[in-house]
Amino acid sequence: MPSRPPSLIKPKPRKAWAHSKPSPRLRGRAGVADRRSILSDEPLCRTCVKAGRVTAATVVDHIVPLSEGGSDDRSNKQPLCTPCHDAKSKAERAAAQTRGVGRKSRA
Numbered sequence: 638m639p640s641r642p643p644s645l646i647k648p649k650p651r652k653a654w655a656h657s658k659p660s661p662r663l664r665g666r667a668g669v670a671d672r673r674s675i676l677s678d679e680p681l682c683r684t685c686v687k688a689g690r691v692t693a694a695t696v697v698d699h700i701v702p703l704s705e706g707g708s709d710d711r712s713n714k715q716p717l718c719t720p721c722h723d724a725k726s727k728a729e730r731a732a733a734q735t736r737g738v739g740r741k742s743r744a
């Protein structure tokens with residue numbers, strides 16, 4: 638019996654909650670504990686401290702974004718306040734768009 642052409646072979650079904658590829662990011666309880674530990678070790682926004690301001694850090698940022706191959710290690714994470722994190726994220730998105738990184742190809 639002839640086998641089906643590749644376009645007609647259905648991909649294996651996966652559970653709705655299963656990711657197609659595992660994320661390097663710590664999720665769930667481990668992620669919460671990790672963020673809490675980083676913010677308690679370094680409670681001030683790193684960018685604000687460099688600029689001579691004292692601002693409480695509220696988010697943990699990936700210095701090199703995961704989307705650009707950054708690791709999820711402690712060494713690649715820094716505490717930031719929300720305005721600094723938003724500014725950094727905005728700059729990263731703009732840089733990624735000019736390079737065409739992070740866009741999903743629909744070819």
Ligand SMILES: [Zn+2]
Pocket residue numbers: 682683684685692717718719720721722
């Ligand atoms: Zn800040």
